Amino acid sequence: MPDPRHSIPPAYGGVEPDAAWVEEIKRLAEARNATILAHNYQIPAIQDIADHTGDSLALSRIAAETDADEIIFCGVHFMAETAKILSPEKRVLIPDERAGCSLADSITADDLRAWKADYPDAVVVSYVNTTAEVKGLTDICCTSSNAVDVVRSIDPDRDVLFLPDQFLGAHVKRETGRDNIHIWAGECHVHAGINGSELTEQTEAHPEAELFIHPECGCATSALYLAGEGIVPEDRVKILSTGGMIDAARQSKSGQVLVATEVGMLHQLRQAAPEIDFRAVNEKAACPYMKMITPAALLRCLTEGRDEVFVAPDVAERARRSVERMIAIGNPGSGE
Structure with a gap:
């Protein structure tokens, strides 16, 4: 499911994730x-070799607590930046610095400055992505x-600028009932591509299944x-973060779960609850940027010390x- 707005560079290849x-x-x-x-969306071989697997904020907080000199962040670029923000004294590397994110790219700093100028008294709430x-x-x-919870903590009379994901923003608006929340029209092209007709078709084919839906999804x-x-x-429909999906999988009594998120998540879910039949709502929902972190890229990173992530x-x-x-508001969750 390539993003038509982006040209995906070829990933480093030629290395098999064998015992050697x-x-x-x-x-x-x-x-x-x-x-x-x-990250949970990495290919299984990368997830299995990692010291820690999870979502981006949870991993960045682990990075801040570790005694390691270097953090090798197998994910996309904004995630490695977050790790550097929380661990400024550590060297943070990403196995392929070209691994971007269509959602993070949907709003620039200049875009946000212009938007803030239109609403000078608004509170800006940004997704970690x-x-x-x-x-x-x-x-x-x-x-x-x-x-x-973050939006509910804000004075109800203050305008809120919520960015960048329009589907998460719609979820927040629906849950809070706020009329003064303004939502940026960004999206993750992978999650946006998981649509309602696919979900309906899958639920008809699997009527007993639970639904795990990421709030970034178009469905x-x-x-x-x-x-x-x-x-x-109603009790079978769960709108969940990736970390929330793992927790829900461990507690679920269902025999089958339909999962609407990037397909890399299935590997962690199947490890968390091997007795459950987890199925993707859209089996083609694979992020090409996440899949740029290949066995060859990780080997290159550790051999050559590339690519380092810097934040001013x-x-x-x-x-x-x-x-x-x-974090001070409470309930920081684990991440996206």
């Missing part, structure tokens, strides 16, 4: 005193699991409609404050 590769990755990581972090520069212009960050509204119409029992100290300081304000 595993041994060499572990040897290099130990020699560099490096910790390997892998944003660049460091955008976080640096933000009042409070949020995750998909705490976005509703989130359809899931709530199916529940509201009684087509799917003043930008990092401002961005850190927006994340810390979110």
Whole structure:
């Protein structure tokens, strides 16, 4: 499901994740005193070799607590930036610096400055899936699991600028009932491509299944409609962050779960609850940027010490404050 607005560069290849590769990755990581972090959307081989797997904020907080000299962040670029923001004294590397994000790219710092000028008294709430520069212009960050709580914490008479994901913003507006929330029209092209007709078709084919829906998905509204119409029992429809999906999987009594998010998530879900049949709502919902972190890219990173992620100290300081304000509100969740 390539994003038509972006040209996806070819990933580094030619290396198989065999036993020799595993041994060499572990040897290099130990020699560099490096910790390997892998996002839930990475390919299974990368998830399995990592010291920690999770969503971006959870991994960035782990990075801040580790004694390692280097953080190898297997994810997309904004995630490695977040790790650097929370761990300014550590060296942060991403195995392929070209691994971008269509959602983070949907709003620039200049875009946000112009939007803020239109609403000078508004509170800016940014999803963690944003660049460091955008976080640096933000009042409070949020995750998909705490976005509703963050917006509810804001004076009801203040305008809110919510960015960049329009589907998460619609979820927050629906839950808070706020009329003075203005939502940026950004999207993750992978999640936006998981549509309501696919969800309806899958629920008809699997009538007993639970639904795990990421709020970035274009089908989130359809899931709530199916529940509201009684087509799917309301208690089977769960709007969840990636971290929330893992927790829900461990507690679920269902035999089958339909999952609406990037397909890499299925690997972690199947490990968390191997007795459940997890199925993707859209099997083609694979992020090409996430899949740029290949076995060859990770080997290159650890062998050559590339690619290092830098965030200007003043930008990092401002961005850190927006994340810390979110944590101070409580219920920071784990991440996107």
